[in-house]
Amino acid sequence: MNTGFLTIYWRDMIRFFRFKTLLISSLVQPALWMAFFGIAMSANFNRLTSEIPSIPGVPSVDYLTYMAAGVIAMTTLFTSLFGGIVLLFDKNWGLMREIFASPLPRNHIIFGIALSGMTKTFIQAFIIMVFAIFLGAAFFAGFTAAETILSIFGILLFVGVFSLGFLFLSAAISISLESPEGLQGIITLLTMPIFFASNALYPIDAFPPVLQAISIVNPLSHLVSGIRYFAIGDNFQAIGIHYTATSMDIAFSFLLLILFAALMFALAWWRFRKATVT
Amino acid sequence: MTGTIIEVEGLYHHYGDVAAVNGISFSVIEGEIFSFLGPNGAGKSTAINILITLLRIQQGMATVAGYNVQTDPQKVRNSIGIVFQDVTLDRDMTCREILEFHGRLYRMPSAERKQRIDELLTLVQLDAKRDVRTKHLSGGMKRRLEIARGLMTRPKVLFLDEPTIGLDPQTRMRMWDYIKAVNEEGTTIFLTTHYMDEADHLSDRISIIDHGRIIVTGTPYELKNTLGEDLIYLETDDLPGTRAALLAMDQVKELNEKSRGIVAMLNGDGTKILPQIIENLAGRRIRVNVANLKKPSMDDVFLHFTGRELRDEGAEKASSAVIRAGRR
Numbered sequence: 132m133n134t135g136f137l138t139i140y141w142r143d144m145i146r147f148f149r150f151k152t153l154l155i156s157s158l159v160q161p162a163l164w165m166a167f168f169g170i171a172m173s174a175n176f177n178r179l180t181s182e183i184p185s186i187p188g189v190p191s192v193d194y195l196t197y198m199a200a201g202v203i204a205m206t207t208l209f210t211s212l213f214g215g216i217v218l219l220f221d222k223n224w225g226l227m228r229e230i231f232a233s234p235l236p237r238n239h240i241i242f243g244i245a246l247s248g249m250t251k252t253f254i255q256a257f258i259i260m261v262f263a264i265f266l267g268a269a270f271f272a273g274f275t276a277a278e279t280i281l282s283i284f285g286i287l288l289f290v291g292v293f294s295l296g297f298l299f300l301s302a303a304i305s306i307s308l309e310s311p312e313g314l315q316g317i318i319t320l321l322t323m324p325i326f327f328a329s330n331a332l333y334p335i336d337a338f339p340p341v342l343q344a345i346s347i348v349n350p351l352s353h354l355v356s357g358i359r360y361f362a363i364g365d366n367f368q369a370i371g372i373h374y375t376a377t378s379m380d381i382a383f384s385f386l387l388l389i390l391f392a393a394l395m396f397a398l399a400w401w402r403f404r405k406a407t408v409t
Numbered sequence: 410m411t412g413t414i415i416e417v418e419g420l421y422h423h424y425g426d427v428a429a430v431n432g433i434s435f436s437v438i439e440g441e442i443f444s445f446l447g448p449n450g451a452g453k454s455t456a457i458n459i460l461i462t463l464l465r466i467q468q469g470m471a472t473v474a475g476y477n478v479q480t481d482p483q484k485v486r487n488s489i490g491i492v493f494q495d496v497t498l499d500r501d502m503t504c505r506e507i508l509e510f511h512g513r514l515y516r517m518p519s520a521e522r523k524q525r526i527d528e529l530l531t532l533v534q535l536d537a538k539r540d541v542r543t544k545h546l547s548g549g550m551k552r553r554l555e556i557a558r559g560l561m562t563r564p565k566v567l568f569l570d571e572p573t574i575g576l577d578p579q580t581r582m583r584m585w586d587y588i589k590a591v592n593e594e595g596t597t598i599f600l601t602t603h604y605m606d607e608a609d610h611l612s613d614r615i616s617i618i619d620h621g622r623i624i625v626t627g628t629p630y631e632l633k634n635t636l637g638e639d640l641i642y643l644e645t646d647d648l649p650g651t652r653a654a655l656l657a658m659d660q661v662k663e664l665n666e667k668s669r670g671i672v673a674m675l676n677g678d679g680t681k682i683l684p685q686i687i688e689n690l691a692g693r694r695i696r697v698n699v700a701n702l703k704k705p706s707m708d709d710v711f712l713h714f715t716g717r718e719l720r721d722e723g724a725e726k727a728s729s730a731v732i733r734a735g736r737r
Binding site for chain 2: 133135138141145146149225226228229230231232233235407408409
């Protein structure tokens with residue numbers, strides 16, 4: 132088997148751990164989201180929803196626990212969308228010529244970058260989980276040790292497949308563009324609707340129909356559903372809304388993320404075959 | 410065993426309406442140093458990018474190390490090493506990592522990779538910089554590291570695109586020594602340059618290229634000899650008389666009039682012919698005010714064949730900027 136993608140992965144990991152400011156900021160930033168946005172919003176939401184009568188017999192979770200899943204998803208989204216930017220820099224600084232003139236098959240460049248991006252999202256997801264629990268999020272409440280490990284595995288599986296999709300997209304955009312500013316613009320344009328038309332920070336039940344339709348096909352919503360299923364459970368209430376999920380629902384979400392990743396890979400592959408670097 | 414290692418036949422390459430490479434054919438002999446000499450924008454880099462498989466062939470045929478660049482690019486890639494025109498080193502990787510990355514890209518086995526890295530760092534005298542990030546290297550060191558990288562996979566042909574651009578004179582001379590040493594170990598070298606002295610000093614054969622066409626090919630000696638063996642510049646008090654006198658001499662091949670004097674291209678050794686000329690002119694009562702004897706340089710050759718001075722892009726841009734500024 133050609134393991135050329137590991138070469139790309141190896142180099143990107145060297146760079147990740149070498150730039151200490153980048154490394155530390157990428158690890159601290161999601162924790163800060165939890166610490167500031169999470170605590171502030173959960174104080175508000177808990178006050179607002181304290182009047183709502185709780186549904187009897189359904190375990191209730193507070194807002195911090197509810198949004199922690201959203202923060203994991205959001206961080207994964209941002210990191211993945213920016214994960215391909217190294218390709219744009221490599222192209223602009225001429226480094227891509229060495230790779231394109233080598234025998235390495237081009238799809239291995241995509242795989243290598245996607246793998247390193249996925250590794251980064253795993254590290255971040257793990258840190259957020261630990262920090263969220265430290266702040267008081269009721270993740271894995273009442274789970275046995277075996278169930279907890281299985282759930283973490285499930286979360287990483289969802290995070291991994293989701294990040295692959297957006298890393299492929301990021302690679303496709305990066306290899307097609309000339310300027311980092313352009314990439315920045317496109318990514319900002321993409322993150323707004325993806326992030327806010329999702330169930331990451333609030334329920335989608337009260338959305339107008341169009342927004343609701345968007346959020347239902349939004350991969351981010353499916354990632355968040357997956358994380359909540361594994362971290363909180365298949366039957367809980369938060370902010371006055373009753374959440375249930377069958378394993379079929381979760382399998383469907385997972386398949387949707389796989390489909391999205393496959394489509395984005397096809398897009399990236401097409402862009403890479405078209406790309407000329409001189 | 411010597412044969413051709415690069416064969417190019419009828420190569421064209423267009424960017425939109427502009428023909429960057431306009432029908433060139435040439436071959437490179439195994440083991441030689443072959444140069445493309447030409448100004449910026451002559452089509453050198455486009456030609457090299459086609460040969461190293463970064464640009465797809467639009468028209469024509471090219472083989473490198475026996476493989477067709479269009480149908481067998483993978484095998485071509487495995488047979489060549491490249492030093493690109495601009496520095497293409499990751500600033501934040503160490504010298505060792507740069508070579509390690511390259512070896513991995515070409516799927517060299519780990520043991521061979523390690524051994525080769527040690528050998529090459531010694532060859533280019535960067536042993537002491539092994540674990541230093543490339544951003545801390547000088548320009549010459551960066552270039553040497555890139556040459557080491559180009560040699561990592563023991564290529565049959567090493568492509569060097571403007572290898573000494575932006576280096577100081579001492580560093581350039583040392584680069585030339587490295588390039589010669591590498592060639593002596595058996596690697597064929599394909600070089601592009603717009604420095605006349607570089608092409609002259611290094612090459613076994615040179616193709617002068619301009620406007621996407623090869624104008625002339627030959628050894629540096631042959632090219633310079635097409636202008637005659639030596640050149641003599643004279644200023645006298647009677648230029649028409651001098652002209653007539655020189656044309657009557659067998660040793661004079663061709664004359665070229667300048668504003669204040671005459672350049673004579675000679676058939677023989679100028680050191681012997683110059684006294685004869687002065688004697689001849691004295692016999693005609695023509696006084697020689699200035700005499701200068703020189704060997705033809707590649708500059709003269711280039712001027713002769715292209716009819717223009719080598720200019721670099723920077724100078725052109727600077728002058729047009731001055732014109733624009735003047736118009737304001």
